[in-house]
Amino acid sequence: MAPTLSLSSVLYAGYPDIHLSVDELLRHVVAAGFRNIEVSAWNQVEDWPLNELVEKCKVAGISIPSVHCTHHYDLDMVGRDYHQKPIGSRDREKVFREFHEEFYKDFEEAGLGGVIVVEHLPTSEKQLDLALRWLSALRDINQKHSFVIVTENMPGPKREEQLRVLRSLLAEEGIYYCHDINHAALAGFDPFDFVEFLPKLRNVHVVGNNPLIRFGDGVPPALGVVPMEGVLRKMIEGGYAGPFTLEIYGFERELAAVLRMSEAALTAVAPKRARQVCAASAGLDWRDVMVIYSRKYLERTLRK
Numbered sequence: 630m631a632p633t634l635s636l637s638s639v640l641y642a643g644y645p646d647i648h649l650s651v652d653e654l655l656r657h658v659v660a661a662g663f664r665n666i667e668v669s670a671w672n673q674v675e676d677w678p679l680n681e682l683v684e685k686c687k688v689a690g691i692s693i694p695s696v697h698c699t700h701h702y703d704l705d706m707v708g709r710d711y712h713q714k715p716i717g718s719r720d721r722e723k724v725f726r727e728f729h730e731e732f733y734k735d736f737e738e739a740g741l742g743g744v745i746v747v748e749h750l751p752t753s754e755k756q757l758d759l760a761l762r763w764l765s766a767l768r769d770i771n772q773k774h775s776f777v778i779v780t781e782n783m784p785g786p787k788r789e790e791q792l793r794v795l796r797s798l799l800a801e802e803g804i805y806y807c808h809d810i811n812h813a814a815l816a817g818f819d820p821f822d823f824v825e826f827l828p829k830l831r832n833v834h835v836v837g838n839n840p841l842i843r844f845g846d847g848v849p850p851a852l853g854v855v856p857m858e859g860v861l862r863k864m865i866e867g868g869y870a871g872p873f874t875l876e877i878y879g880f881e882r883e884l885a886a887v888l889r890m891s892e893a894a895l896t897a898v899a900p901k902r903a904r905q906v907c908a909a910s911a912g913l914d915w916r917d918v919m920v921i922y923s924r925k926y927l928e929r930t931l932r933k
């Protein structure tokens with residue numbers, strides 16, 4: 630069976646300055662040749678018009694294997710409960726539980742039952758107890774539902790500490806793992822450190838890391854210094870059968886600068902090829918150029 634390629638919506642509706650409508654998002658996704666998306670957001674996944682999103686995905690033939698909740702763990706960043714009310718001095722763990730009870734219910738009612746829910750949790754030892762309590766609460770709430778609760782490695786805590794925390798979290802029954810290749814590089818992981826978590830692996834954020842290119846959080850997988858082909862092959866050989874989710878994102882001005890530099894470099898060494906490339910990508914949105922380039926790279930790499 631061919632591996633499932635999925636595209637995170639964060640590139641099209643991620644940073645506070647990027648807010649495409651559902652129609653615009655799906656137009657880009659279809660044009661870029663993807664058939665699966667991870668619903669993600671810089672702010673709140675639940676800010677999407679859920680029913681509209683699910684309906685229009687169905688019409689466009691797009692599946693949603695996963696959703697990505699980046700800020701749920703930090704109620705100070707969320708700053709409000711599920712009904713937009715400020716949290717104030719209320720019991721935070723109670724608000725957190727209620728928030729997710731309603732969130733999962735709404736997701737299931739919108740027809741998203743069964744998807745992978747990636748919940749960011751702190752991965753420092755200082756906050757291990759909190760992460761364990763909150764993840765277990767999510768897992769327990771989900772006994773009523775059918776979501777797959779996964780947590781993700783983060784860019785912050787360094788390798789040894791973070792691996793210890795992940796071992797504790799993933800030792801829990803019913804809690805699964807999303808490996809973010811860029812976060813792993815930023816935390817100083819060995820690129821193959823994910824191997825010990827393979828039995829728990831349910832999602833992969835495929836994104837390159839390249840200290841020489843400053844592009845938001847991560848670069849297209851082919852442009853990173855991580856041995857991407859080896860990493861992805863090892864996952865497949867290890868029996869991983871979940872989605873490979875392309876999660877590149879960045880600020881437009883940074884990527885525009887990278888594209889201009891690449892264009893200039895290509896023109897200098899191979900003017901004929903540069904003209905062909907520029908003609909082929911003329912009229913394409915800068916994001917689409919990166920996404921199509923990455924999709925082709927992943928299709929080639931994963932087919933081998």
Ligand SMILES: [Zn+2]
Binds near residue numbers: 781834
């Ligand atoms: Zn990620």
